[in-house]
Amino acid sequence: MPETFEPYIVGFLCNWCGYAGADLAGTSRIQYPPNVRAIRLMCSGRVDPTFILTALKRGADGVLVVGCHPGDCHYISGNLRTERRVALLKRMLSDLGLDDRRVRLEWISASEGERFAAVVKEFVEEVRALGPNPIEGNTNET
Amino acid sequence: MSTLENFWRKSDLTSEPKMGVYICHCGTNIAGVIDVEALRAYTESLPNVVVAKTYTYMCSEPGQQLIRKDIREKKLNRVIVAACTPSLHEPTFRKVLEEESLSPYLFEMANIREQNTWVHMQTPKEALELAKDQVRIALARAEKLEELHPKEVKIGRNALIIGGGIAGISSALDLANAGFNVYLVEKSPTIGGRMAQLDKTFPTMDCSSCILTPKMVEAGRHPNIKLITYAEVKDVQGYVGNFKVKVLKKPRYVDEKKCTGCDECSKVCPVEVPDEFNVGLSWRKAIYIPFPQAVPPAYVLDDKNCLGLTPLACAKCKEVCDPEAISYDQYPTEINLEVDTIIVASGYEPYNPIVDEEYNYGVYQNVLTALEMERMLNAAGPTSGRVVRPSDLKEPKRIVYVQCVGSRNERRNVYCSRICCMYAAKQARQLKEKHPDMEVYVFYIDVRAFGKGFEEFYEKTCREYGVQFIRGRIAEIYEDPETKNLTVKAEDTLLGRPVELDVDIVVLSVGIVPGQDTKEIQNVLKIPVGADGFFLEAHPKLRPVDTTVDGIFVCGTSAGPKDIPDTVSQARAAASGATALMATGKYVIQPYFASVDEPLCGGCGICVPLCPFNAITLEEKVAKINEAVCKGCGVCTAACPATAIKANHFTDEQIFSQIESALSR
Numbered sequence: 001m002p003e004t005f006e007p008y009i010v011g012f013l014c015n016w017c018g019y020a021g022a023d024l025a026g027t028s029r030i031q032y033p034p035n036v037r038a039i040r041l042m043c044s045g046r047v048d049p050t051f052i053l054t055a056l057k058r059g060a061d062g063v064l065v066v067g068c069h070p071g072d073c074h075y076i077s078g079n080l081r082t083e084r085r086v087a088l089l090k091r092m093l094s095d096l097g098l099d100d101r102r103v104r105l106e107w108i109s110a111s112e113g114e115r116f117a118a119v120v121k122e123f124v125e126e127v128r129a130l131g132p133n134p135i136e137g138n139t140n141e142t
Numbered sequence: 143m144s145t146l147e148n149f150w151r152k153s154d155l156t157s158e159p160k161m162g163v164y165i166c167h168c169g170t171n172i173a174g175v176i177d178v179e180a181l182r183a184y185t186e187s188l189p190n191v192v193v194a195k196t197y198t199y200m201c202s203e204p205g206q207q208l209i210r211k212d213i214r215e216k217k218l219n220r221v222i223v224a225a226c227t228p229s230l231h232e233p234t235f236r237k238v239l240e241e242e243s244l245s246p247y248l249f250e251m252a253n254i255r256e257q258n259t260w261v262h263m264q265t266p267k268e269a270l271e272l273a274k275d276q277v278r279i280a281l282a283r284a285e286k287l288e289e290l291h292p293k294e295v296k297i298g299r300n301a302l303i304i305g306g307g308i309a310g311i312s313s314a315l316d317l318a319n320a321g322f323n324v325y326l327v328e329k330s331p332t333i334g335g336r337m338a339q340l341d342k343t344f345p346t347m348d349c350s351s352c353i354l355t356p357k358m359v360e361a362g363r364h365p366n367i368k369l370i371t372y373a374e375v376k377d378v379q380g381y382v383g384n385f386k387v388k389v390l391k392k393p394r395y396v397d398e399k400k401c402t403g404c405d406e407c408s409k410v411c412p413v414e415v416p417d418e419f420n421v422g423l424s425w426r427k428a429i430y431i432p433f434p435q436a437v438p439p440a441y442v443l444d445d446k447n448c449l450g451l452t453p454l455a456c457a458k459c460k461e462v463c464d465p466e467a468i469s470y471d472q473y474p475t476e477i478n479l480e481v482d483t484i485i486v487a488s489g490y491e492p493y494n495p496i497v498d499e500e501y502n503y504g505v506y507q508n509v510l511t512a513l514e515m516e517r518m519l520n521a522a523g524p525t526s527g528r529v530v531r532p533s534d535l536k537e538p539k540r541i542v543y544v545q546c547v548g549s550r551n552e553r554r555n556v557y558c559s560r561i562c563c564m565y566a567a568k569q570a571r572q573l574k575e576k577h578p579d580m581e582v583y584v585f586y587i588d589v590r591a592f593g594k595g596f597e598e599f600y601e602k603t604c605r606e607y608g609v610q611f612i613r614g615r616i617a618e619i620y621e622d623p624e625t626k627n628l629t630v631k632a633e634d635t636l637l638g639r640p641v642e643l644d645v646d647i648v649v650l651s652v653g654i655v656p657g658q659d660t661k662e663i664q665n666v667l668k669i670p671v672g673a674d675g676f677f678l679e680a681h682p683k684l685r686p687v688d689t690t691v692d693g694i695f696v697c698g699t700s701a702g703p704k705d706i707p708d709t710v711s712q713a714r715a716a717a718s719g720a721t722a723l724m725a726t727g728k729y730v731i732q733p734y735f736a737s738v739d740e741p742l743c744g745g746c747g748i749c750v751p752l753c754p755f756n757a758i759t760l761e762e763k764v765a766k767i768n769e770a771v772c773k774g775c776g777v778c779t780a781a782c783p784a785t786a787i788k789a790n791h792f793t794d795e796q797i798f799s800q801i802e803s804a805l806s807r
Contacts, residue, residue, distance in 0.1 A: 010804055016690075023227045026256030034268040037275050037804040038257060040228075041792055042734065046776030051797060058805035069673065074690050075775035076668055076754035085780070109673070117261070 007061040007127035011038040012047045016074040017109050018066025024113030032117035033124045036064060043067070044105075045078025049089045052103055056093075057135060062102045062127035064120070069107040079107065099130050159190045159285050162218040163277065164209060166200035166225035168255055175259035176270040181224070184274045188281055192216050201231050206238050213242040220284040224252040224277050245289035247733070247791060252280040275804065282803030286796040290733035295770050297383035297693075297729045299323055301720050302481040304375055304663065307335020308354060308706060309487035309698030309713040311361045316717035318366035322724060325479055326361065327389055328371045329659070332436035334358050335489055336699075339419060339513065341520040343706055344568040345599035351522075355435040362437040370477060371438060374659070378484070378666050379756070381770040382693025383729055387479040393472035395443035395451075396429070400467035403431065403439050407459035407468065415447045417524075420517045423532075424524035429459045429468075434522070443468070483693045483720040484667065486677060487713060488659055490699035493548030493555070493652040501544065501650055506621040507533040508628055509648045512543075512565055519572050529573060531646050533626035538580065538646030541573060542630050544616045545586040549653035549703075557674050559653030559703040563590045566651045567600050570609040582609045583643065585616050585632055593705065612641060619648055654703035668755060669694055676702045687716040690773070691755075692731065695719050734774030734791050738765050742786035749778035749787060 013019040019040045025032065041047065044067025052063045065086060067079035082105065090100040104123050108116050163185045167173035178196045185194040193212050197205045200223055212218055221244070223235050228251040236246035254273045262269040299322045303310045306328030314324045326333065337343075338358075340350035361367050373391040380386045396407075411427035419432050428447040431440070449455040451470050460468045492513050495503040503509045508531050510518075521527040531538050543566045549559040563586065570582040589611060591600040603609050613636045620629040630643045656675035664671050669689040672678040677696040680688040687695045697712035698704065704712070723729055745763030752758075757771035758778060765787070767778075776789035785794060 008805075010801060019227075020229065023229065023253075023256040026227070026258075026260035029260055029263070031264060032261055034258070034262040034265055034272045037272075037279060038253075039279070039797065039800050039804070041776065041797070042789075043775035043777065046780050046789060046792055046797075048780040048794070048797075051801060054798060055801050055805065058802065060805060072670060072673060072678070073754075074670060075773055075777065076670065078754065078775045078777045081752060081777050081781070 005128060005132060007035050007124055008059070009036045009062040009064055009124065009127060010055040010060045011036045011064040011066065012044065012051065013038050013040055013066045014044040014046075014068060014074070014079070015040055015042050017068035017072065017107070018044065018116070020110035021066070021108040021112050021116040024110065025116045026113075028113045030114055030117040032120045035124045036120055043073070043075045043078035044082040045073075045075060047082055047085070049085050052086075052089060056098060056102065056133065059133055059135060061130075061133045062104065062123060064123055065103070065105045066108050066116070066119075067105070069109055072109060097134065101126055101130060102133070159220050160192045160216065160218050161190050161220040161222060161281060161284060162209065162212045162216065163191055163194040163222045163224065163281070164200050164205070165194070165196040165254075165277075166205070166223065167196060167198045168225060169198065172225070172255055172259045175263055175266050176254070176273050177266075180270060181273050181277065185277050188278060190220075190285065191281070192218060200225050201234055206234070209235070209238050210242055213239070213244055219244065219248060220287065221249050222252065222277070222280050222284050223249075224254045224273065224280070226255040227251075227253045227257070247290040248284070248287050250280045250284040250287065252276040275807065279800050279803045282799040283796050286793065286799045288790070288793075290790055292733050293731045293735075293769055295383050295729050295731060297724055297727060298482045299724050300325070300479075300481040301483045301485060301724070302327065302375070302385070302387055302479060303485045303487060305335070305487035305489055305698075305700065306333030306361075306369070306371065307487060307489045307698065308337045308357070309489070309700075309709050310335070310485070311357050312710045312713035313485045313487060313697065313717040313720075314361050314367050315357065315364065316714050317720060318361075318364045320717075320721055320725075322366065322721070324367045325389075325481065326367055326369050327373050327375055328369070329374050330432065331372045331394065331442040332432045332438070333361060333369065333371065334433075334435075334437065337706060338433060338435070339421075339517065341516050341523070342568060342572060344564040345593070345595040347568070351435060358435065358437040369438060372442065373477070375663070375666060376476075381768070382691075382723065383482045384770070385481045385484060385693070387481055387484075389477040389479060391475045391477055393445065393474060394440070395445065395468060395470060395472050396441045397467040397469065398438045398440040400465045401440035402465055402467075403441065404464070405431075406462040406464070407441060410458040410462050412456065412458065413447055413449060415444070420524045421511070421514050423514060423517055440467075483723055484695070485713075485716045485720060486663060486667065486669070486689075486694065486696045486700055487698045487716075488657050488663055488700040490654045490657050490703070493559075493655050495547050495650045495652055498547065498554075500616070500618060501547065501648070502619055502621070503650060506619065506626070506628060506648075507531075508621075508626055508646060509619065509650065511650050511652045512562070512569065513652070515569055515649050516565075519569065529576065531626070536646075537577070540581045540643070540645040541583070541647045541649060542616075542628075542643060542645045543570065543582070543584040543649045543651055545584060545651045546615075547650040547652045548655065550587060555653060555655065555674065557703065558590060560590070561703065561705045562651040562653055564593070564596055564599070564705065566649075567591075567603040567609070569649070571603045571607050574607040574609060583645075584609060584611045585614055585630075586611055587613070587615060593707065614641065654699055657700060660700065667691065667694055669696070674702070676700065687712055687719055692729075693720075693723060731770055732774070734789075735769040735772035736767050736774060736776065736779055736787050736789050737769070738767055739786045739788060740764050742784050744784050744786070746783065748781055748783065752777050752781055
């Protein structure tokens with residue numbers, strides 16, 4: 001693995017918690033690595049597992065899904081659906097020859113800017129250790 | 143993956159997207175980290191970009207003018223602004239599009255400030271690369287945006303208010319005075335709530351019932367307010383402008399209209415139970431009036447404590463009731479209401495310190511809560527305003543207040559209850575007014591005297607009344623088993639030395655915890671509750687009384703600890719929010735709802751139980767979504783095996799386009 005490998009991560013952030021938490025990290029000027037490309041959705045429950053699979057198929061080294069803490073979901077229970085879907089998807093990943101640690105689901109509230117930064121930092125390091133996405137045709141290998 | 147690829151091929155824009163991209167310097171917030179000109183140059187190289195500009199402050203009027211001019215002259219049909227978070231200025235720029243007769247939904251923001259330059263200050267090179275990706279992803283989404291049409295629904299003039307404390311009463315009066323019909327539902331036999339139990343209010347020392355009871359009376363006889371006391375909301379279906387509410391009214395056994403409040407029934411009642419209004423410090427009968435100024439001014443028979451109604455065991459009260467107001471043949475009744483807006487004002491509970499072993503509340507007789515002290519201070523209270531030691535009914539010489547009981551504590555509640563510092567100072571002052579020789583000590587962590595006139599009040603309490611505030615937490619309280627005197631051990635953290643005091647009464651300044659019914663109301667209304675257990679506002683700063691459900695508002699202590707002025711402000715704000723919805727007779731719903739492509743729907747029904755808002759029904763094997771109920775979360779869209787459900791403004795097409803773009807570097 002070349003030493004310069006920088007993981008390229010796609011993030012699906014719910015509007016009310018994950019995205020707002022990321023905004024708060026910004027407002028609080030908490031620095032974290034610039035490896036995530038964020039896509040804002042209204043609810044983490046909107047995350048169709050095919051979104052994650054597509055991102056991985058197209059070469060993302062990791063996928064981060066962020067929703068509200070259980071019980072805090074803006075849509076009452078959307079995040080609980082995500083929890084099940086991601087758990088199931090993770091079980092499929094190994095069949096596809098991918099390490100399931102490449103997909104990560106986190107609960108981060110709108111007031112947890114610091115936690116958002118910490119999660120990104122940790123995930124980037126975890127994916128860095130896993131190396132580039134081994135999927136065929138991946139262009140992220142530097 | 144084949145269905146997805148078909149999806150992309152299906153996309154065929156009738157007119158070529160013409161995109162205008164505007165990159166904000168935000169002073170040096172953005173331009174001080176990344177080279178905005180380099181970003182602009184990159185943006186110009188992307189397909190469909192007609193114009194790309196940078197400007198110091200895009201949100202300023204000249205910045206907005208720049209966009210307006212380009213929409214007109216360059217015939218833009220998509221606008222992308224790379225600046226701050228959309229939660230700040232998306233509405234500003236959407237308005238710009240609207241003013242130029244362009245659908246406001248053809249707008250997209252790239253968040254290159256909060257989620258880029260503010261968090262990647264040390265890596266400007268990488269930050270620029272990220273900004274390029276962010277703009278490219280925003281363009282990919284913008285390309286697939288659709289003109290959406292907000293839906294208009296009719297809205298009537300009826301409001302439901304849950305909770306008849308000072309919050310509910312204040313909301314009800316504002317709405318009723320504005321000409322709306324109000325149903326005020328209160329679970330106890332009278333309105334008035336917690337404020338009715340208070341003796342005086344800080345910092346003005348107003349007598350609480352003197353300022354509350356006129357409001358209660360006004361609410362009770364207002365032609366536009368229908369009081370439904372001794373009742374609970376059991377079910378709510380529908381949506382803003384069309385809520386169907388089921389209220390369960392408990393039997394009172396006393397006709398509210400016939401009862402004259404003569405008290406004859408109570409005199410003959412043989413049953414005595416602890417009086418809730420006096421927090422158990424006195425007794426009441428099984429047939430009783432909660433307090434003399436109760437509204438409605440009628441007695442109530444507490445059937446849990448009555449000797450027996452079926453079969454009738456005593457019936458003494460009925461015998462003495464001249465106006466024949468008492469009837470034992472009453473049953474719970476269900477009341478069905480149709481309302482357009484709902485205000486939740488369900489209040490709080492005082493923290494119960496029985497779980498904190500260090501205070502021995504409930505074990506040592508002379509350890510009280512502040513609410514118990516409040517009742518004792520009240521002339522209409524259990525001791526007619528005399529403060530006594532519960533153990534021997536003697537007058538105390540020394541009293542200690544313990545602050546932050548149940549608040550600001552990792553083991554209990556982390557939040558500050560916001561009222562305890564001030565009510566402790568207030569009670570201490572009242573004690574000193576009655577007994578200038580009494581010694582009053584207050585052990586605190588910090589004194590939070592933040593409201594209007596609070597600091598002055600606190601200062602005066604220390605200086606002129608001689609109440610001693612000592613910074614430090616109480617470590618232990620001991621009781622002398624003979625005398626029931628208490629010994630308090632603490633550390634004065636300012637002087638750094640231990641303090642030991644022999645006192646007569648310890649008063650626990652208990653905090654505010656969510657009301658017992660919060661969970662039930664949450665389930666009935668489907669509105670979220672925060673980590674602290676209080677109802678969650680839609681935005682803590684800008685939408686403090688809205689909930690995430692349109693047409694439902696929260697106010698007062700049900701939404702978090704607060705004092706009376708803040709509670710009344712919120713209550714009136716909630717009334718104003720409800721008024722704003724109902725005044726025009728129509729209401730516009732954001733078009734983020736989901737819609738079903740009916741020919742694609744196989745009628746499997748997977749989506750129906752998934753919807754947190756019960757917005758989906760299966761009609762003739764096709765899913766139907768009630769657009770007014772749908773909140774646009776997209777849970778159903780993500781689950782539909784036939785991709786028949788479209789989440790407007792967050793469509794599969796838009797999201798796949800973003801993913802694709804993110805990974806096409």
